[in-house]
Amino acid sequence: MNVRLYVWQRTTAALMAPLVLIHIAVIFYATRQGLSAADILSRTHGSVAWATFYGIFVAAVAVHASIGVRNILSEWSPLKARAIDVFVILFGIALAILGFRAIAALVLA
Amino acid sequence: MSEAISELSVSLWRGGGDGRYETYAVPRRENQTVLDVVTFVQRHIDPTLSYRFACRVGVCGSCAMTVNGKPRWTCRTHVSRVVGTDAGGAQLEIGPLENLPVIKDLATDMAAFFAKWQEAQGVFAPSKTRHDAIEQISPASPARRAADAAIECINCGVCYAGCDTVRWNSDYLGPAALTRAFTLVNDVRDAGNTARLQAIAATGGCHACHSHQSCQELCPQSLNPTAAIAALKRHTAAAYLKGEIKA
Numbered sequence: 001m002n003v004r005l006y007v008w009q010r011t012t013a014a015l016m017a018p019l020v021l022i023h024i025a026v027i028f029y030a031t032r033q034g035l036s037a038a039d040i041l042s043r044t045h046g047s048v049a050w051a052t053f054y055g056i057f058v059a060a061v062a063v064h065a066s067i068g069v070r071n072i073l074s075e076w077s078p079l080k081a082r083a084i085d086v087f088v089i090l091f092g093i094a095l096a097i098l099g100f101r102a103i104a105a106l107v108l109a
Numbered sequence: 110m111s112e113a114i115s116e117l118s119v120s121l122w123r124g125g126g127d128g129r130y131e132t133y134a135v136p137r138r139e140n141q142t143v144l145d146v147v148t149f150v151q152r153h154i155d156p157t158l159s160y161r162f163a164c165r166v167g168v169c170g171s172c173a174m175t176v177n178g179k180p181r182w183t184c185r186t187h188v189s190r191v192v193g194t195d196a197g198g199a200q201l202e203i204g205p206l207e208n209l210p211v212i213k214d215l216a217t218d219m220a221a222f223f224a225k226w227q228e229a230q231g232v233f234a235p236s237k238t239r240h241d242a243i244e245q246i247s248p249a250s251p252a253r254r255a256a257d258a259a260i261e262c263i264n265c266g267v268c269y270a271g272c273d274t275v276r277w278n279s280d281y282l283g284p285a286a287l288t289r290a291f292t293l294v295n296d297v298r299d300a301g302n303t304a305r306l307q308a309i310a311a312t313g314g315c316h317a318c319h320s321h322q323s324c325q326e327l328c329p330q331s332l333n334p335t336a337a338i339a340a341l342k343r344h345t346a347a348a349y350l351k352g353e354i355k356a
Contacts, residue, residue, distance in 0.1 A: 005316070006316040006346060007349060
C-alpha cells in the first residue's frame with residue numbers, strides 16, 4: 001500500500017462509518033415495523049435522497065473493498081503485482097455494478 | 110563466577126539456514142544472562158560456535174537472538190526471566206534472529222536491515238553550515254518530545270525479527286528504520302523531509318504496517334515504533350494531500 005491508496009481507504013472508511021450506522025438503523029426500523037417489500041419500495045421509489053445515500057455508499061464500498069482485497073492478495077497470494085491490480089479493478093467494478101443495480105431496483109422500479 | 114546451582118538444558122541453533130538445534134548442558138548460576146549461557150558453550154564446550162556481541166551492557170545492540178521463541182537482547186535478559194526461577198528441568202532454546210538470513214549458528218546477516226535504514230532516508234540532512242548559529246531547540250517543544258520518545262533505538266533488530274509484516278512482505282522497511290525516520294521528521298534542523306516522506310510513503314513504507322504492535326511489545330528499550338509509524342502515516346498523508354509528495 002502506498003500513501004495514495006492509504007488516503008483513499010481511510011477516506012472511504014470515514015465516509016462509510018456513519019452510512020453503515022444509518023443503514024443498520026434502517027434495517028432495524030424496517031423489520032421492527034414489519035414493512036413488506038412493497039412498503040419499502042413505495043418509500044424508496046423515485047427518492048433522490050435514498051438514491052444519493054446508497055449511491056455514495058456503493059461507491060465507497062467498491063473503492064474501500066478493492067484496496068483491502070489488494071492488500072490481502074499482495075501479502076498472501078503468489079500473484080504478481082500487475083495481476084493483482086487487474087483483478088482488484090475488475091472486483092471493484094463488479095461491486096459497483098451489483099450495488100448500482102440494486103439501487104436502480106429500489107429507486108427506479 | 111558464582112557456583113552452579115543446577116543444570117540447564119540449552120538448545121542452540123547450529124549451521125546456516127538449513128541447520129538444526131543441538132542440545133548442551135550448561136551449569137545454571139545466579140544472575141546468569143542468556144548471553145552468559147551462549148558464552149559458556151563457546152568457551153567450554155564448542156569453540157566453533159558463532160555469535161555476535163560487543164558491550165554486554167545493553168548499549169551496542171549486537172547480541173539479539175531468538176530466545177524461547179521471542180527475539181530478545183541476550184545480554185540484558187536473565188535466564189530466570191525466560192525459564193522462571195524453577196531450578197529443575199529448565200530449558201532454553203536460543204536461535205538466530207528471524208526475518209534475516211542466517212550466516213552461521215546465532216549470527217544473522219543484517220545487511221538488509223541496515224540497507225532499509227538508508228532506504229527510509231534515516232540519515233540526517235543538515236540545513237545549516239558550521240558558520241550558522243546553533244539551533245535552539247526547547248526540550249518542551251512537541252516535535253522535540255516526539256523525537257525523544259523514539260530516539261533511544263540501539264539498532265538491535267529485535268523489532269524487525271518480531272514483525273509479522275516484515276515476515277510476509279520482504280519490501281517492508283520495518284519498525285526500526287521507520288522509527289529512525291520519525292525522529293528525523295521531528296528534527297527541525299533537518300532539511301531532508303520531503304525526500305524522506307516520499308521514500309516512506311511508497312509501497313513497502315509506513316502504510317504497509319498493520320499495527321500488530323509486536324515491535325512495541327518486544328522493544329528492549331521500551332520504545333513504541335507502532336506509534337511512530339502511525340504518526341508517519343499522518344505526516345505522509347498530510348504531505349500527499351498538500352501536493353508535497355507524490356504517490
